[in-house]
Amino acid sequence: MSETPIAKPHVLVIGAGHAGGALVGQLRQFGFAGRITLVGDEPHTPYHRPPLSKAWLKGETTTEKLALKPGSFYEEQHIGLRLGERVQAIEPDAHRVRFDDGTTLDYDWLVLATGARARQLPIPGVGHSNVLSLRNLADAERLRNALKVDRKVVIIGGGYIGLECAATARALGAEVTVVEHAPRLLARVASASIATFLQSEHEAQGVQFRLNTGIDAIEGEHAATAVRLSDGTRLPCDLVILGVGAEPAAELALAAGLACDDGVTVDADCRSSHPDIFAIGDMAKRPIPIYGRPIRLESVPGAGEQARRVAAVLCGREPSAPEVPWFWSDQYDLKLQIVGLIDTDATSVVRGDPASRSFAVFHVKDTRVVCVEAINSPPAFMAGKKLAASGKPVTPSELADSSADLKTIAA
Amino acid sequence: MARITFIESNGTTHTADINDGTSLMEGATGHNVPGIDADCGGAMTCGTCLVHIDPAWVERTGTRCEHEQQMLEFAGRDGDNARLSCQIIVDATLDGLVVRLPEAQI
Incomplete structure (x- = not known):
């Protein structure tokens, strides 16, 4: 009796950044019982990158604290790690990758998560x-x-x-x-x-x-x-x-003949032009429903959302509703939170007084909030997230009026 | 060290031993507790590590700072002892803590 290969499928993830790290954990959370291998060219398990320019660089947090998961996690969750290794080529028809040292590894599903590199x-x-x-x-x-x-x-x-x-x-x-x-x-x-x-x-x-x-x-x-x-x-x-800026690290995908256009072209499920190969994170260019066009996001939340989506698809689960992209940045004591992407055709209004160092810029297009940039203003960010997702009709003037209750507007 | 119980919205429970000085969020993600996405890694930015504190434990888990309060309030999710678990630092006094996970994060 031979084992049926599909009973224990192997998911191979190339790239141990935020997207790859989030994906392997999420697969187990969704009950994926097959084999999982995570390959990364750095010697580290996946870690949080945003602090590298901020708290970590200032010496306010340790390298250990950057880890996405503790070291014991991967063994406990039966996730195979191949760190400090580099895949040299993908052979899509053979469902196989070839490493720098000439060895090969077979997969059932391949997820590319190799990120972007500094321009x-x-x-x-x-x-x-x-x-x-x-x-x-x-x-x-x-x-x-x-x-x-x-x-x-x-x-x-x-x-x-x-x-x-x-x-x-x-x-x-x-x-x-x-x-x-x-x-x-x-x-x-x-x-x-x-x-x-x-x-x-x-x-x-x-x-x-x-x-x-x-x-x-x-x-x-x-x-x-x-x-x-x-x-x-x-x-x-x-x-x-x-x-x-950064450019997608898409050479492996290009060489394997996958459709690419400033990143790997994927569908809403993050599936590439080859049905068994997915791409997530900074390297993936994916349609974003509220903008009606494919966009390559360089963002941690985007990586997380795409990882959850692929995990749901591979586990046969109903995926969550698509999220509106969002971002954050910390500079000095300023917390900038952004939901949505800047749209030059939108009408912009400022809510609050910039001199108070707590204010937000709302961008409205055809009565819909398409973007909010909030400085030290969690209410504007959270309300903006709700409004951008729901598409509830609003007017720029009500958003600009600081005395109008934001909770009521977003409700 | 504190033993903490996380109860999913479908009733599934997960128990995790979490080290002192670690946030409840880090403890949960480190043990792969489902439903805590923690996209921002504890920067109090995303609102995806929301938990509901068992009423018996509310005093011991402390109070929300203004930023956390505003995040929860304007997301319409500040009821039922909701907290962002990245803002709760574990120590021995939380041994036995029970928290419930929402059906969906913010």
Whole structure:
């Protein structure tokens, strides 16, 4: 008698980041009884990455505390770990992957969760040893060793990573200049009101900004000693942080012939163009119902939601309703919570007074809340989450009226 | 160390021994207790680690800070001794604590 293969299916997850880590736990929660293997190229079990630019970098939390699950978890849950290993190729028709060392592993279902990697800039000097990006713990360790009191730090890129690093670097006593090629901060991901507010907060903390400015070169023999800007200015530095976005780590998928377009193209269930291969997390481009188009999210909540979705599909469960994407960032004592994506066609209104350091920007399109950016304002975020999901008709003026009860509006 | 019982909305119970100084959320996710997603890892941002404290234990688990209060209130989920479990730090005085999990997180 031979075992029926489908009775004990093997789920192989490539990528031990937030998405992969969440998926393997969720599969067991849903009662998946087959074999699970989690492969990651870092030596660590899955860990929380958001603190790497914040609490961890400041030394306020330990590496141990970053772990998504305790070390004993994987053995207890019968989840096979292959850490510090790299898959070299996927053979979709054979349901098999090939590792760097030539060995192979068969699967029934494959889930790709290899995330995204920091974008590099095509400028001279970008390879110097003190030009750092921040995606993983090894990057963060290098950064922490380099960030000291009075060090001159140039941060290239005024996005979330750049601004979070700026706040942390200031807290550690470094001198910080942020260079951004767009005319304002957070140009792709936040409204002008929020960008202006955050810029003034950072300036009050001593951060200098060079907006609308490109980079010509990073100077120095082996290590960066200065950053030369497109306007000719030379900024002396001890350290350069590159925060110019990320690109999906989709090479394996591309080489395997899966449909890709800025990430692996997947359906609502996160299934790729091959029926037994899924993709989740920062590398997946998936249709988002309320926006009616596929979007690649770089977000921890997105990774969690996609992991839950795939776990439900593989366990034959009814999946939960799709979530509206959301994000958060902490800078100084400011907690920024965002639900939805910025839509330039929407009408924006500010609720509350930015001078109070607790306010929100609501974005309304055709009577529907499509995005809320809340600064130190959990009520606006929670109400916005409800409104964006329910689609309850609202008017911008009632949202802007701070005396109107938000709970009633969202109810 | 405290032994804590989590009761799912369908009645299934899970018991976990949780170390002092660990949050209730970390204890639950570390033991793969279903229904606690904790997407933000304890940054008090997501509201996906909501639990309902057994009435007998409400005093010992402490009170909500303003941020937590607002999150729960504006999500319409502040009834039945609801707490964000990332905000409850375990110690021996919580040995025997019973919490109930909601049918769905915020």
